Amino acid sequence: MLEKFYSVAVAAFSSVVCCLPVAVADVDIDGDGKSDLLVIKIDSDKNLDWNTRDSHSFSTEAEVPNGSNVGERGDNLIPANWTSSSTTQIGFVAVKKQTVSWNVLDGSQVRKINFGKRNDILVSGGDYDGDGITDAARVARSGSGTIRFQLFGENTTSFDIKFASKAVKKGRGFFFSPGSADRLAFVYKQQLRKRRGSGARATVVRLRVESVDQEGNSRSQRLSGIARGGLRDAMPIARSSGGDALLLVQNVKGAKNTYQVRIFDLGSGTVLYSNNFTSSTGTIVVGDFDSSSEGEEFIVQRNSPILVRPFGDQSETSIGAVSGVLADHVNVSTFRRTPGNSNTSNGSGGGSSCSAGFKSFGFGTLWKPAADAPDSRANKPVVLYQGGNKNGNRGSLKVFATNGAQIGSLGYKLGQDPSINGGSDHYFSGWTGGSSDTCSSFSAKAKQQNGNPNVVVEWKNNVCLGPINPCGRYGGIGG
Numbered sequence: 001m002l003e004k005f006y007s008v009a010v011a012a013f014s015s016v017v018c019c020l021p022v023a024v025a026d027v028d029i030d031g032d033g034k035s036d037l038l039v040i041k042i043d044s045d046k047n048l049d050w051n052t053r054d055s056h057s058f059s060t061e062a063e064v065p066n067g068s069n070v071g072e073r074g075d076n077l078i079p080a081n082w083t084s085s086s087t088t089q090i091g092f093v094a095v096k097k098q099t100v101s102w103n104v105l106d107g108s109q110v111r112k113i114n115f116g117k118r119n120d121i122l123v124s125g126g127d128y129d130g131d132g133i134t135d136a137a138r139v140a141r142s143g144s145g146t147i148r149f150q151l152f153g154e155n156t157t158s159f160d161i162k163f164a165s166k167a168v169k170k171g172r173g174f175f176f177s178p179g180s181a182d183r184l185a186f187v188y189k190q191q192l193r194k195r196r197g198s199g200a201r202a203t204v205v206r207l208r209v210e211s212v213d214q215e216g217n218s219r220s221q222r223l224s225g226i227a228r229g230g231l232r233d234a235m236p237i238a239r240s241s242g243g244d245a246l247l248l249v250q251n252v253k254g255a256k257n258t259y260q261v262r263i264f265d266l267g268s269g270t271v272l273y274s275n276n277f278t279s280s281t282g283t284i285v286v287g288d289f290d291s292s293s294e295g296e297e298f299i300v301q302r303n304s305p306i307l308v309r310p311f312g313d314q315s316e317t318s319i320g321a322v323s324g325v326l327a328d329h330v331n332v333s334t335f336r337r338t339p340g341n342s343n344t345s346n347g348s349g350g351g352s353s354c355s356a357g358f359k360s361f362g363f364g365t366l367w368k369p370a371a372d373a374p375d376s377r378a379n380k381p382v383v384l385y386q387g388g389n390k391n392g393n394r395g396s397l398k399v400f401a402t403n404g405a406q407i408g409s410l411g412y413k414l415g416q417d418p419s420i421n422g423g424s425d426h427y428f429s430g431w432t433g434g435s436s437d438t439c440s441s442f443s444a445k446a447k448q449q450n451g452n453p454n455v456v457v458e459w460k461n462n463v464c465l466g467p468i469n470p471c472g473r474y475g476g477i478g479g
Helices: 165-170 439-450
Strands: 006-011 016-018 037-042 048-053 061-063 091-096 099-106 109-114 121-124 136-139 144-149 157-162 172-176 183-195 201-212 218-223 231-238 244-251 258-264 271-278 284-287 297-300 306-308 316-318 325-327 331-333 365-368 382-385 396-401 406-413 425-428 455-460 463-468 474-476
Touching: 037 284, 121 172, 136 183, 165 183, 172 244, 172 331, 183 218, 183 231, 231 284, 244 284, 365 463, 382 455, 396 439, 406 439, 439 455
Parallel strands: 172 231
Antiparallel strands: 006 016, 037 048, 037 325, 048 061, 091 099, 099 109, 121 136, 121 331, 136 144, 144 157, 172 183, 183 201, 201 218, 231 244, 244 258, 258 271, 284 297, 297 306, 306 316, 365 382, 365 474, 382 425, 396 406, 396 455, 406 425, 455 463
16 A cells, blocks of 8 residues: 555545555455455544445445444554454554554454554554464664564564664565565665776665564565665565565656556565556555456556556556545554654655644635736646745645645745745745646545545645635735
8 A cells, every 4th residue: 555554645634544564464344355445535523434345346335334433534544354364354543642552443343452652663464473363563763663463362472573773764664475474574775886897986776675574583685676766655465476576666756746666576676567657646555356367456546546467467457436545454654743754655645744733824824726927827826825934845835635635736936026925935836846736626636535625735844724625715915
C-alpha cells in the first residue's frame, strides 16, 4: 500500500496511516480465500467507515460487518489476520500524548493493546514466527526495536531486534517472506564512491536492504540499478514461487504526481518489473486480485484505478471509479510530527502536512478562485499569505480533498513589486509547481475522492486551512 502504515489518506490530514505492513496474508474479509479491496471513507463525524469491493470483479461495494465508526480521522489503519489465520480483522492505531494503542475489531467489539511510542516506526502485518497470525513491530530511530508475537493472543511474547540507525532514519520499513516466516526490513539509499576508468571517483546512489528474522539474524543486500528520486513506499509482493519480491515506489524527479514502481528479486537483487504511473495520491495496494494471473497484482489509485499484473503479461485493467481511500494488508508508519514525515504510504494524504489540525481562512490569509493575471495563472486559484501567516515555503503548497488525498498543488511566484497585496507571498495553481487546476477541476477531483467537493490547503507548522469550496473566496489581506 503506499507507505504501508500507509497513512491512508483516510487519515485525511492527520496521520491516518493506512495500513501497517502485513505479510501474513492479503486482505480477505469474507474468508473465501480471495483478496478483497478495502475502501475506507470518513463520515460526517470524522469517523472511519470500512467497505470492501467484491473479490476480483470490484463491481459491488459493501460495508464490512460492524465496520462503521471503527477509528477516526488521524488514526493509522492496520487490517490484518490479528486473531485468525484465515480471516482479516480491520483495525487502527491511535495515539494520545505518548500512548500508542493498537485496536482491532473482534466480532462487534474493539479490543485495545498499548504497544510502542509516538516516535517509533510501527510495522503492522508481518508474520515473523510463521504461525499464520499477524505480529506487530516497533522500531525506534536509533535502530532498536521489538517484535510482539500474536499481539492480541493470550500467550503473546516479545523479541528485541536491532537495525543500523541509518537504515531506519533514511529508509522505508517493510517485511517480506523468503519462503517461510517473514523478515522485518528497511530499504534505504546509500551513497557510494566508485572509481571511473580515468581514475577519478564519482558518487553513485544505490539501494540497500537490511533485514532481521525472529532469531535476530541480520542480512544486508544491495539492489541493482541506481536510486533516483525519493523513496515513497515499500511493500512485499508475492511471486508464484521463490518467496516475496520487493515493490518499491519512488518519486520521479521533475514530474509532479508521477511515481516509479520497481519490483526487485530479494534473492539476486535484480529488477523484475519497472514502470511509471501518474496518481494524485501515490497510493498503491497489493493483493491476489486476479487468480488467473501469475503471482500477486497491484492497484494504482487515481481517478480511475488500474490493476497491474507485473509478473505475467504485465497487462493493465481499469477497475472503475472508487470513492474513498484504498487499503491493503501492508502498512508502516509513525506519529512523529516533524516536517517531511511521510505517514501515508498507501500515503497518500494530508499526513504530516495537517497533523496539527485545521483552521479557517482569516485575515492575513486569502483564497481566490480566479487569479487576476494575464498569463497561465489567469482564472485559476491563488493563495496569499501575509505577514506572520507566511510559511517560508518557496516551492509549492499541497491541496487535499477532505479524505486526505492530495489532488493538486499551488506554485510559489516571487513578486516583482513587494508592495503589491501588502507584501504577501503568492501561490498559483497556474504557475511553476502548480497543478494548473481551475477551481472547478479542484472541486471535481475532491468530489471523486469521497463525494465531498471541498478542499484543504497546506499552510504552516503542520496546520492546514479549510475545508473550503474551491470556487468561493475566503479570508482577506491588508493593502
